[in-house]
Amino acid sequence: MRMGEFRLLELGYMGWKQSQLVYHALAEMGAGGVVLQRSAHTYFCLGMFSPLEDLDLGFVRRRGVPLFRRAIGGGTVLLDREQLFYHVVVPRDSELAPVRTSTLYRRFLKPVIQTYGELGVKATYRPASDIVAEGRKVSGNGAGVVGDCLVLSGSMLLDFNFELMAGALNLPAHLRQRALELMRERLGTLRMMVEEVDVHELQEVLAGRFEDLFGGLEAGGLSLELLREMRRIEPRYTSHEWLRQGRKSNGLLKIAEGCYLVHLRLGGVELSAELHEGVVRRVRVQGEEGRMRELEDALEGCRAERQKILNILAERLGCADDVVRAAQALSGG
Amino acid sequence: MKSEAEQVLRVGDYEFPLDRYYCSYRNSHLWLRMLDDTTAEIGVDAFLSETAGRFSYLSVGSERLERGRNFATIESAKFVSRLPAPVSGEVVELNAEVVSNPSRINEAPYHSWIVRVRLSSPEELEGEHMLRDAERLRAWIEREIERLEEE
Known part of the structure; x- marks a missing residue:
């Protein structure tokens, strides 16, 4: 040059x-x-x-x-x-x-x-x-x-x-x-x-x-x-x-590479979690009738893999579009 | 003898089905496949799909394409590229699945069309940057691979 x-x-x-x-x-x-x-x-x-x-x-x-x-x-x-x-x-x-x-x-x-x-x-x-x-x-x-x-x-x-x-x-x-x-x-x-x-x-x-x-x-x-x-x-x-312009929020906030905060509303359910180096942590799911602890336990410590997370969510929340979006966010987008 | 739809050119690690055109304009690496006499679908080839990294966002900004003008914006690895239209025409269909999940392009570049377009000037397909002939396509991709190897 x-x-x-x-x-x-x-x-x-x-x-x-x-x-x-x-x-x-x-x-x-x-x-x-x-x-x-x-x-x-x-x-x-x-x-x-x-x-x-x-x-x-x-x-x-x-x-x-x-x-x-x-x-x-x-x-x-x-x-x-x-x-x-x-x-x-x-x-x-x-x-x-x-x-x-x-x-x-x-x-x-x-x-x-x-x-x-x-x-x-x-x-x-x-x-x-x-x-x-x-x-x-x-x-x-x-x-x-x-x-x-x-x-x-x-x-x-x-x-x-x-x-x-x-x-x-x-x-x-x-x-x-x-x-x-x-x-x-x-x-x-x-x-x-x-x-x-x-x-x-x-x-x-x-x-x-x-x-x-x-x-x-x-x-x-x-x-x-x-x-x-x-x-x-x-x-x-x-x-x-x-x-x-810009896209719609996917509920995923990047803090640094490998570290994300997730916050989503799925109808009457509010879900928050963290992703640390590809693992889901600190899951909190608030339903209309209180905490959904069984779902929280199923997600806690899970590898951030879309299909695996989608299966967990769909089993408990059904397979609506917003559940697919949630699985996408929880797997790091 | 394989049909045109089955013929694939392999250059290095990259594959190029020979049932479509490839646009070398500004090394845009877009493919265009004719669906009938006037309608074509447009997507990203395997070379760009691999070298860009995982596509995360895609937006198509216009309903009319003008050859050489950017018609879509795509992001991979925090890098935003603009895709110049290989031909002029009117968008008749947008692939909503690919727009909402552009990493599909990385998984299957030749099955992940972005837009379907009704061509307004089909003669543009004869332009120097529209490659269909296997030898010209090979020569271009070999030059691109050479650039990659120099990095």
Whole structure:
């Protein structure tokens, strides 16, 4: 890869919308590069398919936290000043553009993993798109095709507002509390793992590792052309219709790879559970006439295998569509 | 002698039934099988199905397809791809089962059509990116496998 083909844009703090529009615009322009920046504001960023209904919109509105739906994958994330964002944009016809999705993550997350390593944090890639260290997820990532480019976007957590993230989940209070506990157990920030973090040094190391990967990056900035493209695409990405799209909730909330919270209503039955590394735990089933303990016992400790779970549910609840959906959620989607 | 429906091209670990077209436009890896003179079904081939990972979400965004324009969005492994229409036409049927459970594509790519389309310009089937001839198809897939091996 020749120097100059790809640019390094170190943009500092940007507004919440701009922090997302910038890499969408680069990709729409077909311009390859790496963007490192931070958001001046706190906002929720939904993946292309993330259900809006997974968020408590009343809470989000009251707290004045804006929402943005990105055009790439992954779930809903809380983004704020305490994260260093990296966005990698690579034209699909570039030699660096992989065919296999798993290669994309391995290749473009390598500089991030190396950066953790230089801070003394032994981080590894965990498929599909997480980086983990000390048993905790330290970086979540999403990717996709925008225009004629491959895009990967993620962040390194310096700190994380666990309370705000959990508070915004559209769950009953006791499950929100549990989500908070699980997040504290399963997510890791640099402030938890490193005595002192200098963000400028961190960014310098990360930029250096990306330069190694690309064989050099030409320093760039917010050019007039890029600003024009951001303005051009802004109405589309900030429209009501764009935000409102997304799939229906499947009752599955991902905390980290291998760790999910399940909450579903099946007619008059309310079911909650956790999935830990493919095993169903902490099952609670509340029927109209009280706890359904026999069903809870049958599901507890079960491998998260769809057919097995469907058989257990169908035997006790019948085989309606919502039971099939429940089996899907309890088997990890 | 096998009928057309039974003939399968094998390239590396991938299989390609020869009763349909394969679209190489932007390496989209879509197949198109004619059901009658004007109606075709469209799906994802075995190569994309394997290299993308397990498909988790799929949405079809338009009732009219315009060749080269994205008509569907699909997610696998937190990666969102957009599927460019191999031909122009009107969607006459959506495979609701595949839309609600897109991992069916991974399990059986050639039995998991996404949309059925009434073609508005059947001559598009003669386009350079619509591969039906086994040798041209083999050459394209071999190039794709070469790219994979370089990774």
